[in-house]
Amino acid sequence: xxxxxxxxxxxxxxxxxxxxxxxxxxxxxxxxxxxxxxxxxxxxxxxxxxxxxxxxxxxxxxxxxxxx
Amino acid sequence: xxxxxxxxxxxxxxxxxxxxxxxxxxxxxxxxxxxxxxxxxxxxxxxxxxxxxxxxxxxxxxxxxxxxxxxxxxxxxxxxxxxxxxxxxxxxxxxxxxxxxxxxxxxxxxxxxxxxxxxxxxxxxxxxxxxxxxxxxxxxxxxxxxxxxxxxxxxxxxxxxxxxxxxxxxxxxxxxxxxxxxxxxxxxxxxxxxxxxxxxxxxxxxxxxxxxxxxxxxxxxxxxxxxxxxxxxxxxxxxxxxxxxxxxxxxxxxxxxxxxxxxxxxxxxxxxxxxxxxxxxxxxxxxxxxxxxxxxxxxxxxxxxxxxxxxxxxxxxxxxxxxxxxxxxxxxxxxxxxxxxxxxxxxxxxxxxxxxxxxxxxxxxxx
Numbered sequence: 005x006x007x008x009x010x011x012x013x014x015x016x017x018x019x020x021x022x023x024x025x026x027x028x029x030x031x032x033x034x035x036x037x038x039x040x041x042x043x044x045x046x047x048x049x050x051x052x053x054x055x056x057x058x059x060x061x062x063x064x065x066x067x068x069x070x071x072x
Numbered sequence: 073x074x075x076x077x078x079x080x081x082x083x084x085x086x087x088x089x090x091x092x093x094x095x096x097x098x099x100x101x102x103x104x105x106x107x108x109x110x111x112x113x114x115x116x117x118x119x120x121x122x123x124x125x126x127x128x129x130x131x132x133x134x135x136x137x138x139x140x141x142x143x144x145x146x147x148x149x150x151x152x153x154x155x156x157x158x159x160x161x162x163x164x165x166x167x168x169x170x171x172x173x174x175x176x177x178x179x180x181x182x183x184x185x186x187x188x189x190x191x192x193x194x195x196x197x198x199x200x201x202x203x204x205x206x207x208x209x210x211x212x213x214x215x216x217x218x219x220x221x222x223x224x225x226x227x228x229x230x231x232x233x234x235x236x237x238x239x240x241x242x243x244x245x246x247x248x249x250x251x252x253x254x255x256x257x258x259x260x261x262x263x264x265x266x267x268x269x270x271x272x273x274x275x276x277x278x279x280x281x282x283x284x285x286x287x288x289x290x291x292x293x294x295x296x297x298x299x300x301x302x303x304x305x306x307x308x309x310x311x312x313x314x315x316x317x318x319x320x321x322x323x324x325x326x327x328x329x330x331x332x333x334x335x336x337x338x339x340x341x342x343x344x345x346x347x348x349x350x351x352x353x354x355x356x357x358x359x360x361x362x363x364x365x366x367x368x369x370x371x372x373x374x375x376x377x378x379x380x381x382x383x384x385x386x387x388x389x390x391x392x393x394x395x396x397x398x399x400x401x402x403x404x405x406x407x408x409x410x411x412x413x414x415x416x417x418x419x420x421x422x423x424x425x426x427x428x429x430x431x432x433x434x435x436x437x438x439x
Contacts, residue, residue: 012404013404014230016404017224018225034235035315038237038238042239043311046363048309048310050309054353056353057353058312061316064342064344068326
């Protein structure tokens with residue numbers, strides 16, 4: 005609950021100075037942090053296919069964020 | 073460079089999009105393009121340039137009625153919301169920095185918008201409804217907002233990093249706790265807190281009948297997101313769940329943004345194909361979850377995808393409500409506050425395990 009409240013409060017206040025299109029690429033940090041934590045702390049093991057798939061999704065996201 | 077300090081993002085957002093697409097369609101050199109190309113990338117400035125671009129088109133005499141229409145629609149929405157109407161003051165044009173408005177080549181003035189321009193120097197103005205100020209700027213002034221922009225970027229990065237920890241926190245709650253209950257408890261309590269943080273602004277959003285449809289749509293999105301996202305992370309793993317849900321979100325948001333247009337940028341199709349290919353690759357992969365949990369990859373991916381689609385509704389809903397003149401804090405409070413009762417009910421019914429130990433209660437409350 006803490007992260008949710010802090011995150012939404014931070015993002016809504018940041019939206020006064022930043023456009024939605026510049027917030028999108030910045031928020032890509034979230035899945036990256038989540039993946040790093042999942043693999044290091046939780047101990048998830050992903051096959052090679054899954055890693056390639058994650059790469060595909062992240063690249064598509066970057067592309068869409070740049071075109072917004 | 074132009075600068076318009078304190079101008080609200082949502083008031084100029086629409087203009088920016090219009091202008092941007094106009095520029096693309098024209099594909100030629102006009103005033104709008106020229107000025108837009110001088111814009112610094114990113115930040116509210118780009119959007120302010122959208123506004124300036126529109127006014128520059130006014131200078132060219134292309135669409136003189138556009139400004140009047142804008143001002144009228146703002147007045148109309150002000151009438152629908154009397155509390156807001158009171159905050160709107162008549163703009164006062166600053167006479168000091170560039171000469172008398174009457175001497176300018178072209179002059180437009182309405183309650184909320186004004187644009188004064190003359191060859192070689194352009195004045196822009198917009199009434200800031202939230203602060204009751206009238207702001208204007210001229211070609212050649214420096215932008216004083218760099219510090220605020222950097223602080224905002226740091227805030228977003230902090231928010232995204234914190235947010236990335238939720239899956240790991242949910243893992244430490246143990247596998248016997250229902251994932252839907254974790255998501256529901258977080259969304260329910262978080263929604264109430266956000267509604268309280270927004271206080272008067274939340275009430276203004278909730279009382280505005282003009283945005284009710286968007287409010288309900290956003291609340292449904294938030295409820296579905298909270299239930300599906302945690303289930304997806306539990307079944308397909310924190311890593312895949314996050315990547316799928318947060319990867320699809322912006323794609324859906326972009327689709328909704330371009331929904332009114334006849335043609336979508338080809339890049340959108342490329343990005344969607346890339347994302348779908350990525351998800352197919354993930355579903356073919358072997359995944360081992362930590363703590364000896366059972367993987368249900370296809371169910372997890374479906375849940376994460378549903379979460380992603382509902383997550384993609386947020387930007388559209390938020391910008392629609394903000395465009396009606398509401399403060400961002402009120403919008404977040406309104407959407408998540410309206411969403412709170414259903415998740416709270418789910419948490420109440422399913423979340424008995426959440427209260428099984430003091431550690432779990434603490435973890436849910438803080439994290």
